[in-house]
Amino acid sequence: MTLTTEPAAAAAHRSAPRRRTGRWIDDWQPEDAAFWESTGRPIARRNLVWSIFAEHLGFSVWLIWSVSSAFLLAQGFTFTPQQLFLLVAIPNLVGSLLRVPYTFAVPAFGGRNWTMVSAALLLIPTLLFAWAVQNPDTPYWAFCLIAATAGFGGGNFASSMANINFFYPAAKKGAALGLNAAGGNLGVSLIQLLLPVIVGGAGIFGLVKASSGGIHLERAAYVYAALAIVATAAAYFFMDNLGTAKSTPREQLRIVREPHTWIMAVLYIGTFGSFIGYSAAMPLLIKLNFWVPEPAPLGTGVFFAYYAFLGAGVGSITRPFGGWLADRFGGAKVTLAAFAGMVVFTLAVLWTLTQLQSNPTAxxxxxxxxxxxxxxxLGFFLCIFACTGIGNGSTYKMIPTIFRHRAEETGLPASEGTKRASAAIGVIGAVGAIGGFLIPIAFSSPWVDNPLSATKGAFTVFTAYYVVCAAVTYGVYLRRTARAV
Structure with a gap:
């Protein structure tokens, strides 16, 4: 009797679980130049395009409260400035917490499959929003719960970035992740630009007129609910799952024991936390300090709806530029320069605030x-936004580089470094997004009677934090003994 043994590779292939839930690619070698040029690049670009679209909608829904909260009073709701800032902050907190499980979902379910699920989940916050704003008797606690569901959109960022990280080779990650993130970040700017027009609150500098018939916030919710359906369908038809993007939650959670995960999280609070926090708070900051509602309809001073979108727009546009600079000069150098700029321009904004009078009585x-x-x-504030965008792009270039180096140091394959980097993106993104919750809360400061004093105190604390981030960037990643990232 003769026994035969099948080749090990064939046995492994035979024993591998078969995936039957959609479009899977099991042979993916982006670091192979020939594979990348002939096969990888067009597939990666196609997935990047639709990932950007889905993430863009996620950010729009996530920040829908940032500008709509400023119109709630016009619809008959009697909320205090502190209550409005809390409504703006709650989605950021929930979105930050969801980023870790959303990251783990990519290897568990596939990038395409999870993009479909995460896009469909956006129907919950949009339709609940439409219901709440049409009823002046909706209690404040219900608004808080509905605002919390908008955090689904914030989770989209982590899964989208983790997914795209698997598609691109190391040399292309900075630009690809920068474009992916910028497309999402632009969702913040566009919702702040278009929502006032859609709901009838304001036009665009007189060039575009607001819809007539008064303010109807539910219209914006219906528009984005429809777009969420489009994004779900687009992911189904045009995106792919990577069979090579495999990892268990236990393997991914090992990343929390890596010191660089937490160091980068601290830096990302400074860059992305500032971007999303300032974006959420900017409409209310302008409204409270530069505008009063009389005489109707546009009031006196600076009408907040005309300028609310500019900060997020500038930060979004500069993000891929930060990734490109990081690919060319190194992520740590660009990140240090970004924090230096944030220190300078935050001090400039703080100086400007000392020239203002408090406007508590409108x-x-x-x-x-x-x-x-x-x-x-506005000019100094937009410079801060530009620096946050550059810093966002450069930090996300640093993450895969750091974990590739860590894999090399411990003798692990490059693919393991990519997996750890994708897991780290979720944790770092989650911690960084908490800044989006803390910044609006700092601006409202219910323990400070004078809103302008609260704003000055907040910017003072932010400046100190940026100084710390600059020192950490230099000390850990740019000293002579540090390995270049």
Whole structure:
């Protein structure tokens, strides 16, 4: 009797679990130049395009409260500034917490499959939003719960970035991740630009008129609910799952024992946390310090709806530029320069605030006086946004580089470094997004009676934090003894 043994490779292939739930690619070698040029690049680009679209909608829904909260009073709701800032902050907290499980979902279910699920989940916050804003008797606690569901959109970022990280070779990750993130970040700017027009709250500098018939916030919710259905269908028809993007939650959670995960999380609070926190708070900051509602309809001073979108727009546009600079000069150097710029321009904004008068009683005379300082305030604030975008792009270039080096140091294959980097993206993104919750809370500061004093105190704390981040970046990643990232 003769026994035969099948080749090990064939046995492994035979024993591998068969995937039967959609389009899977099991042979993916982006670091192979020939494979990348002939096969990998077009597939990766196609997945990147639709990933950007889905993530863009996620960010729009995530930040829908940032500008709509400023219109709630016009619809008959009687909320205090502290309550409005909390409504703006809650989605950021929930979105940050969801980023870890959303990251783990990519290897568990596949990038394409999870994009479909995460896009479909956006129907929950949009349709609940439409229901709540049409009923002036909706209690504040219900608004808080509905705002929390908008956090689904914040989780999309982590899964999208983790998925795209698997598609691209190391030399292309900075630009690819920068584009993916920028497309998502632009969702913040566009919702802040278009929502006032859609709901009838304002036009666009007189070039585009707001829809007539008063303010109807539910219209924006219906638009984004429809787009969520489009994104779900697009992921189904045009995206792919990578069979090579496999990892168990236990393997992924090992990343929390890696010191660099937490160091980068601290830095990402400074860059992305600032971007999303400032984006969420900017409409209310302008409204409270530079505008009063009388005389109707546009009031006196600077109408917040005209400028709310600019900060997020600038930060989104500069993010891929930060990734490109990091690919060319190194992520740590660009990140240090970004924090240096944030320190300088935050101090400049703080100086501008010292020139303003407090406007707690909504006095038109004070609003007019403060208006003369608005161009200076806005210019310095947009410079901060530009630096946050550059820093966002450069930090996300640093993450895969750091974990590739860590894999090399411990004798692990490069693919293991990619897996760990994708897991780290979820944890770092989750911690960093908490800044989006803390910043609006700091601006509201219910323990400070004067809103302007609260704003000054918040910017002082932010400046100190950026100094710490710059020192950490230099000390850990740029000293002579550090390995270049």
């Amino acid at each position: 006095d038109p005379a004070i609003a007019l006086d403060n208006k003369s300082w608005f161009p200076v305030f």
